[in-house]
Amino acid sequence: MASLVGSRVERKEDKKLLTGRGKYTADVTFAHQTYAYFVRSPHARAQLKNVDISKAQKASGVVAVLTGKDIANDKIGGLIAGWRIKSEDGSDMKVPAHPPLANESVNYVGDHVAVVIAESLDEARNAAELVKVDYKILKAVVKTDKAMDSESIYKDIPKNLCFDWLLGDRAKTQEAFDKADKIIKIDLINNRLIPNAMEPRAANADYNPSTEEITLYTTSQNPHLARIIISAFNGVAPENKLRVIAPDVGGGFGSKIYPYAEEVVCSWASKKIERPVKWVADRTESFLSDCHGRDHVTHAELAVKNDGTFLGFKNETIANLGAYASVFGTVTPTYLFGPCATGVYKMPAAYSNVKAVFTNTAPVDAYRGAGRPEATYTIETLVEKAARELGMDPAEIRMKNFPTEFPFQQTLVHSVDSGDYNAGLKKAMEVGDYKGFEARKKESESKGKLRGVGFCSYFEACGIAPSAVVMSLGCGIGLWESAEVRFNPTGNVTVFTGSHSHGQGHDTTFAQIAADRLGVPLENIEISHGDTDKGPFGYGTYGSRSLTVGGTAIVKACDKIVAKGKKVAAKMLEVNESDVEFKDGEFIVAKSNQKKTIGEVAFACYLPGTYGEVKSPLPEGEEPGLKETSFFDPGNFSFPAGSHICEVEVDPDTGNTEVVKYTAVDDFGTIINPLIVEGQVHGGLAQGIGQALYENCHYDDTGQLVTASYMDYTMPRADNFPEFNLGFTCTPATSNPLGTKGCGEAGAIAAPPAVMNAVMNAVGTEVSMPATAEKVWKACQKMNKSNSKAA
């Protein structure tokens, strides 16, 4: 039987999703359905003096109008920060209360003030206009780098500082800097992004007064986490009385890892009015209230010798958390950022210092790559600058500092189990025809265009683990994953995973793994996820963890099935268990033609006795049934790595920049399904190139979101990209039996520096992200002036 692992199996889920037969939260409507519309703050910062709901309550179709007072009276808990970070001085981080409906103050445009529940959405929306809110408007704190010098938003949080965190050794780093021939410095902004999942967030909560159970449909990457938070922290219902279902979900990119105020409010309100409550975000609400990503202001320095050897690295970053500490808002700029700050290099000494600040903007949380894109952008633009200043080739300076022996103890935290960074960069230079760049540059010049080339060599840490270590660093959850493999009596299989698919293709990849392991045809395997009433607890999908952690749990559960199957088959075949081998779905007695298929064994497990033709007594002491569960807690992260090379063409008259050639060579260890992996790389690159050239979340000085629609927020489109050249190298991960490494975030991590290095190479001066036409045009004008002065 040919192995399915490694083959380009077409995605099983696509027929459903592409023909409109997917079932999303917005598609779910219950009998006696009501509709919720949220009254949101139009101001970035204000005290709530009074919320008058009397007119709204009397409006047509209105069932209930609920405010922050109601939620406080019912003692519903606030939204939580999931990771406690300690400051350099040992003190705990400071976080403000975050009630699901504001009670005393509103702190960003879009903050939740009240909810109107009505028989129809139109009636709810119209009544919401009748809620009269008396705001005392206060001066908003908006800019990341000014937050510490501004008035405190919360009276017990001086300087708007959540924490001042340090990783590494300042003194040792300074010693390294003192020995340097040259110190390369950069100041950069990692631009704030809005996730823009294709499906807006939604929730539909249905409380059954007879059973006191709430069923919550929601757009979640992580239904089990939603259940435990809404139950244990918000206190809406006990865990056994709360079922959370995340059905088909149209993308998340991190923004749907955790529950928001809306899910809490809908669940609570449904219990209050004893009717189902449905809310679906419109696109404007998504822009305003989905958690945003990135938003760092960084100063970084690299100490080098004249021959290009790196001696040390300093990173001083201010990270914007937005108005509240979101669930993974505090870990993103710390443990997901700092440890990766020194990149793929031997770096004798380093530190990362991060000051996280509150501002009157939407909360900031994990967004595809979460911390690692920010780290990679910093080190990779700095390394490229070092190459320019030392007159070295950007590939040469990188190779000079790559580790060649693995496991590689990286400077700040990680012990990287496997990799071959030289092989990756060399392959990227071949695939991308780096040698031919000068000729292509001349050709561009003949058309009046400037051509630039940019490199990025990255590694990233994904599949965060092991639980004991991350919990010791302040993480409020474990990070293992579960799987349950259930043989049905007729021999087909249902696999339950605690991870969740919202575009990743688990129905296909996971089925490939189970099919190979069990020797069952792919079409006989169903993958089930997204329902807390089905399958064991799990931790959902984010941080490129599902395959390495969740896939391994499936492997382990399959192995338990085979182990039991051997015992049963031995009894059926009347031989010793040690004489039975399992191969390609068959239990075979060595050196004989005696065998039982795994389907026959499964059938025997469900019919453990003798009845007519059926003769399948189980071995003594063996339980009937064939279902096994595994919980896998990996010993380490997985560390994908790679090198990307981007070429851009700039029109110096307009500043318009086009990515004309893009090469990505990645090492994701063992690849289960190349088709899906290539799709993941393409998607990541689209988001990474989007950050570099197009996307930018912009608040004005009063905290109004200027880019609150697709009229102003530049989502990249297909015509913004060239055909991508992809290549792969493979050093299998040693931390999981599949040898896989995460692949979902790589493109979004590697592309921004590759693109920006190419832009800066083309125009010859520094440009900040996003490299909009006007910025690039100004850079070209500046270079023209300095060139004409020099002439």
Add this chain to the structure above:
Amino acid sequence: MKTFNYHSTKDVKEATKLASSSSAFLAGGMTTLPSMKLGLASYKDIIDIKRIKKLSGIKVSGKTVTIGATTKHAEVAHSKEVKKAIPSLAALAEGIGDPQVRNRGTIGGSIANNDPSADYPSACIALNATIHTNNRKVSAEKFFTGMFETSLKKGELIEAVEFQVPEKSCYKKYPNPASRYAIVGVYVAKHKSAVNVAVTGAKSCVYNDENISGALSKSFSSSALDNVKISSSGMNSDVHASADYRANMVKIFAKKAVEAC
């Protein structure tokens, strides 16, 4: 969206009779409907004019191209007659919005809305258009009066737009990367008597740039613009492009248009 009365008529007189101070004509609805959905506009009466036959269609005579008000952008883009008479006009229509917009949106709707970044107003100015309404004819120059403002009176309905066929012409735009409306769009048209250079996207309302058209009237070549200074005064400034950038792009795109004529 607030509730409203919907009327559909086959007759211009009836349509204008139904109009009031709280009504809107509905053609493609590409601006009206989103504005209503977002709560930015609400009307008591919506008067759908799509079924009025005489408002749709393209007529080409030797010197003019006349396009009915409810003619869709896609129809103009694909019209063999328009492509032959004024190829730049068909190309402009092909570059508006996306396929959905081009197959719903109409020329009458576009110019009545007079979005400062819309494409069609520049064609009207460059091609000396005459706007035919239900009771008068207005020159394009007098029609576009300000940001989202025209000389249309309440209840007045555009019936057709009559363009003058130029000797040669070209429209070039630099699209906003997000909305793909024009950050700057320049329509250059060389007529027998003079050159028009209509600019959209740059200011609050489309205008004929007299410095550029003056220079081109003397010598129709892109080098004639080398020493023309474009002031950024009165130019739009937003997160996508500053006034200075727009001023520079007006000249760059005027040159590109002349070169492509």
